[in-house]
Amino acid sequence: MRDTNHYDAIVVGAGFGGLYALRKLRDDLRLKVRLFDKASGVGGTWHWNRYPGALSDTETFVYCYSNDKDLLQEWDFNTRYITQPQVLRYLEYVADRWNLRDDIQLNTGVTKAHFDESANLWEVATDTGESYTAKFIVTALGLLSATNVPDFKGLQSFQGDWYHTGNWPQGVSLEGKRVGVIGTGSTGIQVITAIAPEVGHLTVFQRSPQYSVPVGNGPVSPTYVKLVKTYYDEIWDQVKDSTVAFGFRESSVPAMSVSEEERKAIFQKAWDLGGGFRFMFETFADIATNEEANKCAQDFIKAKIAEIVKNPATALKLMPKDLYAKRPLCDSGYYATYNRDNVELVDVKENPIAEITPQGVRTEDDVEHALDVLIFATGFEAVDGNYTRVDIRGRGGEPIKEHWSNGPTSYLGIATVGFPNMFMILGPNGPFTNLPPSIETQVEWICDLIKEVHSAGLPVVEATREAEDGWTNTCREIANMTLFPKAESWIFGANTPGRPNTVMFYMAGLGEYRRQLNDVADNGYAGFVSRKGGAPTAV
Numbered sequence: 408m409r410d411t412n413h414y415d416a417i418v419v420g421a422g423f424g425g426l427y428a429l430r431k432l433r434d435d436l437r438l439k440v441r442l443f444d445k446a447s448g449v450g451g452t453w454h455w456n457r458y459p460g461a462l463s464d465t466e467t468f469v470y471c472y473s474n475d476k477d478l479l480q481e482w483d484f485n486t487r488y489i490t491q492p493q494v495l496r497y498l499e500y501v502a503d504r505w506n507l508r509d510d511i512q513l514n515t516g517v518t519k520a521h522f523d524e525s526a527n528l529w530e531v532a533t534d535t536g537e538s539y540t541a542k543f544i545v546t547a548l549g550l551l552s553a554t555n556v557p558d559f560k561g562l563q564s565f566q567g568d569w570y571h572t573g574n575w576p577q578g579v580s581l582e583g584k585r586v587g588v589i590g591t592g593s594t595g596i597q598v599i600t601a602i603a604p605e606v607g608h609l610t611v612f613q614r615s616p617q618y619s620v621p622v623g624n625g626p627v628s629p630t631y632v633k634l635v636k637t638y639y640d641e642i643w644d645q646v647k648d649s650t651v652a653f654g655f656r657e658s659s660v661p662a663m664s665v666s667e668e669e670r671k672a673i674f675q676k677a678w679d680l681g682g683g684f685r686f687m688f689e690t691f692a693d694i695a696t697n698e699e700a701n702k703c704a705q706d707f708i709k710a711k712i713a714e715i716v717k718n719p720a721t722a723l724k725l726m727p728k729d730l731y732a733k734r735p736l737c738d739s740g741y742y743a744t745y746n747r748d749n750v751e752l753v754d755v756k757e758n759p760i761a762e763i764t765p766q767g768v769r770t771e772d773d774v775e776h777a778l779d780v781l782i783f784a785t786g787f788e789a790v791d792g793n794y795t796r797v798d799i800r801g802r803g804g805e806p807i808k809e810h811w812s813n814g815p816t817s818y819l820g821i822a823t824v825g826f827p828n829m830f831m832i833l834g835p836n837g838p839f840t841n842l843p844p845s846i847e848t849q850v851e852w853i854c855d856l857i858k859e860v861h862s863a864g865l866p867v868v869e870a871t872r873e874a875e876d877g878w879t880n881t882c883r884e885i886a887n888m889t890l891f892p893k894a895e896s897w898i899f900g901a902n903t904p905g906r907p908n909t910v911m912f913y914m915a916g917l918g919e920y921r922r923q924l925n926d927v928a929d930n931g932y933a934g935f936v937s938r939k940g941g942a943p944t945a946v
């Protein structure tokens with residue numbers, strides 16, 4: 408079995424992370440590699456999230472790979488942001504261009520990955536009944552991928568159709584139907600805005616209102632695209648040395664250092680330009696760290712809501728009461744959607760959902776909202792959700808679910824103690840950024856480490872407890888310097904019941920993260936050990 412079904416490395420997931428990992432491990436390191444994905448196509452997030460209005464809120468020119476200069480020149484775009492079908496087309500093109508298809512096995516979920524300590528190999532089983540062994544396992548399972556469908560009483564009795572946005576089937580028509588949407592996060596506001604003109608009646612069940620600014624999507628000129636392509640080297644240098652890696656320079660000006668008039672003018676300029684991360688990070692340096700600065704941004708957005716939404720009671724319901732400290736959102740006319748006659752807003756914090764009935768949703772005030780279709784825009788079990796859904800066991804047979812029972816942790820967002828030769832792409836406490844450049848950073852670093860270990864003939868490499876604890880503390884300290892922990896959102900795992908509120912990101916930015924990774928590598932992969940004859944040795 409081991410001879411035919413043995414690989415140097417198994418990669419799980421065919422999104423941005425897995426595709427690049429496969430290419431690097433196979434073509435640069437010359438390893439025998441197989442990639443599995445449970446999906447029927449490549450693309451990860453962009454395969455699954457086909458809901459109407461799905462759009463990347465990273466601008467097109469930096470929501471792509473940077474590592475292939477020819478690809479950067481030949482891939483054309485003509486809009487400021489990239490829609491779901493466009494990202495999917497891009498990743499399918501990449502899979503072909505890099506000749507990856509033969510080494511990708513689709514429709515194959517990995518159900519088990521156990522580390523066999525006697526052989527220093529990972530034993531991997533799939534839902535297609537196959538089993539494999541591999542020296543290394545690289546998991547690119549996605550941090551916003553394990554869908555969260557709340558356990559509402561009566562859901563199974565619903566006689567209409569229901570869908571989660573993260574598992575959206577092809578060919579759904581909502582035309583003229585009575586549709587309900589639960590959830591008003593990034594996804595909710597996209598889907599609500601997109602479907603409102605098409606559906607007969609739309610009921611939005613809102614638990615928490617959101618601060619959102621215009622996305623500012625639209626065509627870009629051939630001159631703009633040419634300029635981007637000419638300066639791509641400089642662009643990526645800037646992105647990889649920046650904080651959020653969104654392709655703009657973060658502001659260094661504190662909000663309270665300018666007059667109120669100037670502040671409003673800067674916010675207005677950002678509002679007119681569009682972009683959630685730009686509004687939070689390009690306007691002023693301290694919106695995400697200083698409550699007074701944050702309040703100015705809150706007030707500006709609330710004034711816009713009051714201006715846009717005609718019904719004052721609806722406008723008030725749409726105004727958040729908490730800090731502007733979740734992943735910053737942007738939209739294509741979200742607030743104005745509530746001026747439509749066919750759109751109704753139900754505040755389910757004030758009036759919770761009591762149950763789903765065969766005909767619709769009944770709220771606690773005993774009103775039954777009749778629906779043909781119910782959409783769950785209820786987000787994801789973020790970061791570790793796909794890890795704990797697989798039977799992953801490390802040394803001593805320890806299940807990862809138990810290992811992370813107090814919340815997921817890691818060393819550098821890449822490895823976790825007790826799980827040798829397992830490398831995570833976008834694992835817990837990785838960088839909080841525009842993700843493709845962070846994914847590339849991690850893949851390249853992981854491959855360098857694997858190369859070092861493999862060529863030295865070392866059987867295993869693993870993070871130490873001390874290193875992981877140190878990294879976890881660092882992430883906690885950095886997060887506590889920001890306002891993000893004070894708002895309840897998926898960034899801290901606070902969106903799904905029964906999960907401890909945990910720091911799940913390294914929030915010091917991509918530039919700093921890359922310096923940390925370089926330091927670790929330059930110091931002989933400090934914090935990682937190998938084992939020869941059972942005793943830990945340096946890598």
Ligand code: FAD
Pocket residue numbers: 419420421422423424425443444445446450451452453454456461462463464465470515516517518547548549550551552573594793797832833840841842843846
């Ligand atoms: P994914 O693309 O999530 O791929 C993971 C893959 O692993 C999936 O295909 C899944 O099927 C597979 N998988 C999981 N478990 C198993 C298993 N047990 N067996 C086999 N296969 C498995 N990020 C940004 O930076 N900017 C944005 O604008 C942005 N917009 C987003 C919009 C939406 C609607 C969503 C959901 C996410 C968005 N993201 C955005 C985050 C996005 O997930 C990342 O940018 C990126 O696509 C992640 O790539 P990945 O390869 O790490 O994971």
Ligand code: NA7
Pocket residue numbers: 551557589590591592593594595612613614615734755784785786787897901902
């Ligand atoms: P989010 O941002 O986690 O949003 C999920 C939404 O669903 C949010 O409004 C939640 O309210 C709501 N929700 C979740 N559970 C319930 C229940 N039980 N009842 C009512 N409402 C509920 O997920 P998204 O998919 O929008 O975005 C995640 C990321 O993916 C995003 O940042 C992009 O990067 C792509 P809550 O706010 O928790 O009160």
